[in-house]
Amino acid sequence: MKDRFVGQRVTRRNDEYLLRGTGRYIDDIVVPGMVHASVVRSPVAHGRLIGFESANNGRATVYSPDRLASLIPGELPVLWILGGQQQRSTPVVDKVLRYVGQPMALVIAESRYLAEDEAEQVGLDIEELDPVLAIDQALAADAPLLYPAAGSNVLASFDAGDGEDHTAAVFAAADRTLSLRLHIGRVHGLALEGRGIVAVPEPRGKLTVYTSTQTPHSVRDSLCESLGLNQSQLRVVAPDVGGGFGLKDHVYEDEVMVAAAALDLGRPVKWVEDRSESLLATTHARDEIHDVEVAFDDDGTLRGLRLDSFRNAGGRFAVFGGGPLFTVFGVVPGPYRWDAVRCVGRVVATNTMSTGAYRGFGQTQAACIRERVVDLVAGELGRDPVDLRLQNMIAPEELPYRIRTMIEYDNGDYPKALRRAQQLIEDGPAPADDGRLRGVGYCSYVQMAGIGPSTMNEFIGLSIGGFETATVRLEPDGSVRVATGVSPHGQGLETTIPQLVADELGVELETIELVHGDTDTTPYSPYGTAASRSIAVGGGAAVVAAQRAADKIRTIAAEMLEASPADIELGEGQARVAGTEVGVSIPNVAQRAWQGFRLPEGTEPGIVASHSYDPASPTFSYATHACLVAVDVGTGQVEVEDYVVVSDCGTMVNPTIVEGQIEGGVAQGLGAALIEEFVYDEQGQPRCSTLLDYHVPDSATMPDIRIEHLQIPSPFTPGGMKGMGEGGTNGAYAAVVNAVCAALPEVDWTNVVTPLSPNRVWEKLHDES
Numbered sequence: 001m002k003d004r005f006v007g008q009r010v011t012r013r014n015d016e017y018l019l020r021g022t023g024r025y026i027d028d029i030v031v032p033g034m035v036h037a038s039v040v041r042s043p044v045a046h047g048r049l050i051g052f053e054s055a056n057n058g059r060a061t062v063y064s065p066d067r068l069a070s071l072i073p074g075e076l077p078v079l080w081i082l083g084g085q086q087q088r089s090t091p092v093v094d095k096v097l098r099y100v101g102q103p104m105a106l107v108i109a110e111s112r113y114l115a116e117d118e119a120e121q122v123g124l125d126i127e128e129l130d131p132v133l134a135i136d137q138a139l140a141a142d143a144p145l146l147y148p149a150a151g152s153n154v155l156a157s158f159d160a161g162d163g164e165d166h167t168a169a170v171f172a173a174a175d176r177t178l179s180l181r182l183h184i185g186r187v188h189g190l191a192l193e194g195r196g197i198v199a200v201p202e203p204r205g206k207l208t209v210y211t212s213t214q215t216p217h218s219v220r221d222s223l224c225e226s227l228g229l230n231q232s233q234l235r236v237v238a239p240d241v242g243g244g245f246g247l248k249d250h251v252y253e254d255e256v257m258v259a260a261a262a263l264d265l266g267r268p269v270k271w272v273e274d275r276s277e278s279l280l281a282t283t284h285a286r287d288e289i290h291d292v293e294v295a296f297d298d299d300g301t302l303r304g305l306r307l308d309s310f311r312n313a314g315g316r317f318a319v320f321g322g323g324p325l326f327t328v329f330g331v332v333p334g335p336y337r338w339d340a341v342r343c344v345g346r347v348v349a350t351n352t353m354s355t356g357a358y359r360g361f362g363q364t365q366a367a368c369i370r371e372r373v374v375d376l377v378a379g380e381l382g383r384d385p386v387d388l389r390l391q392n393m394i395a396p397e398e399l400p401y402r403i404r405t406m407i408e409y410d411n412g413d414y415p416k417a418l419r420r421a422q423q424l425i426e427d428g429p430a431p432a433d434d435g436r437l438r439g440v441g442y443c444s445y446v447q448m449a450g451i452g453p454s455t456m457n458e459f460i461g462l463s464i465g466g467f468e469t470a471t472v473r474l475e476p477d478g479s480v481r482v483a484t485g486v487s488p489h490g491q492g493l494e495t496t497i498p499q500l501v502a503d504e505l506g507v508e509l510e511t512i513e514l515v516h517g518d519t520d521t522t523p524y525s526p527y528g529t530a531a532s533r534s535i536a537v538g539g540g541a542a543v544v545a546a547q548r549a550a551d552k553i554r555t556i557a558a559e560m561l562e563a564s565p566a567d568i569e570l571g572e573g574q575a576r577v578a579g580t581e582v583g584v585s586i587p588n589v590a591q592r593a594w595q596g597f598r599l600p601e602g603t604e605p606g607i608v609a610s611h612s613y614d615p616a617s618p619t620f621s622y623a624t625h626a627c628l629v630a631v632d633v634g635t636g637q638v639e640v641e642d643y644v645v646v647s648d649c650g651t652m653v654n655p656t657i658v659e660g661q662i663e664g665g666v667a668q669g670l671g672a673a674l675i676e677e678f679v680y681d682e683q684g685q686p687r688c689s690t691l692l693d694y695h696v697p698d699s700a701t702m703p704d705i706r707i708e709h710l711q712i713p714s715p716f717t718p719g720g721m722k723g724m725g726e727g728g729t730n731g732a733y734a735a736v737v738n739a740v741c742a743a744l745p746e747v748d749w750t751n752v753v754t755p756l757s758p759n760r761v762w763e764k765l766h767d768e769s
Contacts, residue, residue, distance in 0.1 A: 004571070006497040006719070009656040012062060013509075023240040026196035026212045027272045028681045034198070037261065037271040038115035040105035040122050040256045041281065042097040045133070045684020046144065049095040051125030054141075059375055060118035063261055068106065069093045071260040074226040074758040075479065076253065078109065080323040081461040082347075083158030086150055086668050092226055092253045092318045098146055098315030100684055101280030103254040108164035108269060112569045131684040132352035135289050135310045138348040146315065146349040155313050156322045161341040161405045162327035170304040170340035174295035176738035178376050183753040184365050186312070188279060188688075189358045190696060193242025195270035195282055199253045199262035208235045208427050209259060211251075214244040215528030216487055217250045218464075221521045222319075227263070236515035240453070241489035243551030244358030245668075247282050247490070250319035251531050254627055276689045284678055287312035288325065288365060294373045295340075302392045304340040305373065311347045311355065318356030322347040323462070327362030327580045333413040333647050334401040335446050336392040337624060341404035352682045359668055360729045362533065367445040368734040372752065373632075374737050375441075378743070385738075386422050389444055390415055409446060409620045411712050417646040418444050421624040424644040424706060428628065432643060436630040438641075441739025443625045443731045449649075449723030450536030450619035450714070451527075467614035469523035469532070470542040472501060472549045474607040476594040478573070478587025481509060482545075483515040485525025486538035492657040492723060493534055495540050499653050499721055504546035507552065507586055521612070532621075532723035535653060536714070541613035543718040548609035556607075557589050559600045577658025604671055619714045619722040622649035625666075626732030627703070629739040636762030638674055638740055643703045645731065648710035650722030658724060665728020666705055671697045672729075673683040673736035674755050 004411045017023060033274055042049075054062035055720035063071075080694055099106070102130040105122065109115035130144045136141055138153040161167075171177060198210040207229070213219050213236070220236040223229070241248070254271065264267040273282070295304035311325040322345070331341035346619045374392075377387040393414050402408045408472050421442070431438055451457075451465030488494055498512035516522055527533060554568040557575035561568070562648045576583030589607075592598070596605035628642040650659050677693045679687045688694040688741050713720025733754075740756050747764050 003503045005502045006651065006653050006656065010495055010499060010509065011059070011493050012657065016553050018240070025193055025240050025242055026198065026210060028238060028261045028428055029198045029478070031200050031209050032287070033109050033266040034268040034270055035110055035508035036112040036115045037258050037269050038107045038112065038119040039103045039221055039271065040107065040119050040273065042100055042102040042104055043102050044097055044126055045127050045131035046129040047097045047126040048129070049097060049124065050127050053283050055118065055326055056120045056555065058746060060107050060115060061265065062122065063106040063108070065093050065095055065104055068078055072256060072266055073228045076226055076251065077464050078317045078321045079319050080321040081463070082322045083156045084327055085156040085321060087317050089156055092256045092284045092737070099351055100686055101353060102315065103257060103281065106257045108261055108265065109132065122758040128442055133684055134679050135312050138350050144353065146694065152755055153600050155317060155347050155349050157712045158326065159344045162711070163340065163341050165502070166338040167304055167306060167342040169308070170284055170504055171295040174298040175305040177293055177295050179750060180292040180373060180376060181751045182290045182292060182369055182372060184288045184368065184702050185672070185754045186355070186360065187285050187676045188678050188694060189245035189285060191243035191247055193419055194273040194275065195252065195255070195587060197249060197258050197269060198270045199259040200268040201262055201266050206235060207263060208237065209238055210237050211255065212241050213238050214246060214248045214489055214530055214654045215250065216486055216517055216519050216523050217485065218249070218528060219276065223256060223259055227260060236519045238487050244489045245359045247529065248362065249357050249528070273417040275691065279688055279694060280686055281353060283318050283356035284314065284353050287353050287355055288364060290369050292369055292373055294377060300381055300391050301390050302336055302338055302377065305332065305338055307343040307369065309345045309446065309576050311342065311345065312350050312352065312566065313347045314350060314352045314354035316354055318354040318688050323359065324362035328366045330405050330407055331363050331446065331448055332366040332370055332407060332454070333396050334367065334641055335444050337394060338404050340567050352680055358528065359665065360726045363726065364730045364733050367443055367730050371443045371734040371738055373742065378748070385442060386418065389442070390419055393418065397511055407448065407616055410617065412622050412648055413710060413712065414444060414622055414726060417622060417624040417648065417710060420708060421626040421644050424708070425626040425628060425642060428642040431628065431630065437743045438628060438630050439627060439739045439741065439743030441735045441737065441742055443734035444736065445730050446620050447532065447557060447724065447730055448618045448712050448728050449532035450615055450717060451531045451533050452537060452615035452618060454614050455728065464526035465611050466526070467620045468538040468541045469612040470538065471523060471608065471611060472542065472545040474590040474593070477587070478511065478590040480505065480512040481515055482512060482542055483522050484542060485523045486536050487517045487528045488536040489529060491529060491534055492654065495522055496535055496653040496657060499540055499548040500539055500543050504543060505586070506619045507573055521649045529652060533724040534723045536717050537613060538617050538722035539721055540615065540652070540718040541611050544611040544613060545609045548611065549607055550610065552607050553586060555603060556593055557584055559598065560589065560592060575711050581762055606710050613718065616716050619650065619717055621647070621649040621724045621727055622723040623727055623731050625735040627735045627739050629736065629743055630681055631740060631761065633765055636758035636760070636765065638756060638761060640670060640703045640736060643705045644706045645696040645705060645711065647707065647724065647727060648712055649724035649727065650707060650714040650717065651720035652711060653721060655709065662707055662728040663705050663723050665726060667702055667733040669729040669732025670736050672755060675754050675757055
C-alpha cells in the first residue's frame, strides 16, 4: 500500500513530556544509598604530579591517583589508527599532566556539595613544565614535548588523494595558482545537558551504569576494557539525553573513575559535571590550520587542489584520533570536478583539552576550505561565483562519480540545488539602506552520511563495524516494539523509525514503541547515534526487519483467510485480501501467532524479525546554502539578514524533523563562523569557563531560514534515506564566511582566521586601510 506516514509532518512523539518537564535526565536519577563524587582536576597545563595529600577527616572518601590506578587496570582505546600512529590507547590515570582540567583523583561524600568542599582541600605537589599551546609552537624545533619518547609532538601524519608527482604535473600545466591559509578556530559542542554518570553495583555482582551518552554499547565496551570486566557484567543505560553533537560519543576518564569507585565502595555513585567542567574537560573540536593551493585555468576550469594541514589534538587523542582531519581530506573535493587533489596532514599534541568529534566531523571544515577557494578563484578571474561553481559542478548524468579521494558519489542534482538557492536569495527582501556593507555567500557541498560498510572502516583503520541492527516484535495484542541500537538524543528517532515501521506493517503509529538506549535490551550498535547514520543505517535495518515481520503477518493471515500470502495487503491495522473487503485485524493475526494455533506448515509461533544492515556504501546527501550578511564597518559587527537552504537527503521520513535538524545545524555553523571560540592564555589557562566567556548564537541573532527540498532516494538504503543530521552545520559555516568576505572585497582574504568576530573584522578593515 502507499505510504501513510513516511513523508508526513507527524508531531514528535516525545516532545510533550519533555516540554512539561517530566523527562528523566541523568541528574534526575536517584538510587537508595547513593553518594556523590567530585573530580580533582589538574590546575596546570603541563606538569608532573609529585605529591598528593588529602585531609582524611572522615567526611569523605578520597581516591588518590595511586588508588585509582590500582582499581583501573586497562586503558581507553583510540579507535581510529592513521599513519603510523603510536598512541593507540590512553591511560585513565596519569601523573603527567597535559591540560588544565585533566582528571587526577576523586572525592566521594554523602552530598555533592560536601564532595566539592573536600576536593578543594586536597593538597597537590606539582612540578610545573613549560606548556605548548598552539600548532606552530608544537612544531617548533625547541618545543617542549608532551610525549618525549615519541621524539616530537606529531601524534600522526598521513596523506590522501593523488600522488605528489601527478599533482605537481597538474599544477604545472594550469594557467594560474592561488594560495590561502585558513585557521579554523577551536570550538566547544556545548550540549544543553552536560555529561554525567550514576554507577550502581547490583546485588548479583553486575554494574549498571546510567550515563548521558550517544553510544551505550561503546561506553560499555570501553568501561569493560579499562575496568577488566566481562561485557556480561556491565549494563549501560542512556536515559533522556539533552544533546550530544559528538561530545558524548565515548566514555571519559572521570566517568571510568566514578565506575571504579562504585565497584570498590559497593555503593551507587553519582557525578554530574557543571558548565565550567564541561567547558574545561569535555572534548573541544577543530583548531586546524590549512595551507591551501588551487590550480585553475583562465577559462575558470578548476584543475588541482593541494592541502598541507595541521590539527591540534590537545593533550591526548580522543577516541577517534585524527579521524576528523582524515575526513576533511576525503570529502574536500566536494561537488566539483578536479584533475588532482592531494592532502597531507599532521596531528599534533598540545597542552589543551583534546579535540574530538563535533557535528560535521571534518566535513564542515572541508566545505569551508573548498568554497573559500572557489570564491577566491572567481574573484581573481572577475567571474560570478555561482557561474564558476556551475561550470565545474558534477552533472546529474555523470553520477555515480568517483572523486579524486576514491569516494564514489551515488546520485543527485547538485546544479539544481545551487540554481534554486541563488534564485531564493536573490528574491529575498531588499536590505535596508543603512550604510552597512552587504555580501552574499554560497556553499555547495556533498555530505558523506550513512557511514559504512564495515569493510570500509577496516580499510581506513577504524576498528568498529559499520552495521546497525533492528528487531521488530509484534506482541500478542498487536502492539509493536522496535528495538534499535541507535540511541536518540534529540534527533526524533522515537517518531521517525516508527513512521518507517508503521508503513511496512500497516499499523497505526501509536501502537509502536521504540526501545533504545539499554545494552541489555537492544541490539549491539558499534556507533550508537553519530555520523548522520541513524535514520539511514538504523532506519534501514528497521525497514528490512519490518518487511520480514510483515511477510509473516501475510503468511498467517492468508492461512486464516484461505488466501494466498501474495494477495494479502496490510493497512489501517488490517490484513485484507486485495480487491475485497475480506480481512482480519492484525491484532488477531498476532494473537494467533503467539497462540501457535493452526499456523501454516513450517511457521514458528510468534512474530519477531531482526535484520543487521551493513550498507554497501555510504550515502551522500547534498545541499546549497546561501546567505546575505550586513557588516558594520565602524564596529566589525556582522548580522546575517537572510538565509536559504536547498537540500536533498533522499526520502524525507518527516519534513518537520529534517528542517529542525537543518535549522539547528545552521545555528552551530553560524556560531563557529562569527562568534564561537575557545581560548587559552599563554600559560594554558582557559579563558572560557562560563557562557559569559564562550558566546553562542541566540534567537535574537538567528535569521529566518527558508528551506526547500529535493528528494532523490538513495539507491542503497532500504527506504531511500540518505542521512542529514550534520548538513546544516556543514553548509552554514562556509556560507557565512564567504558572505563576510564578499561584503568586504577590498580586504585581503588569503589569510582567514575564524571566527570572524567583530574585533577580527574591524582589525582586517583597519589593517587594509
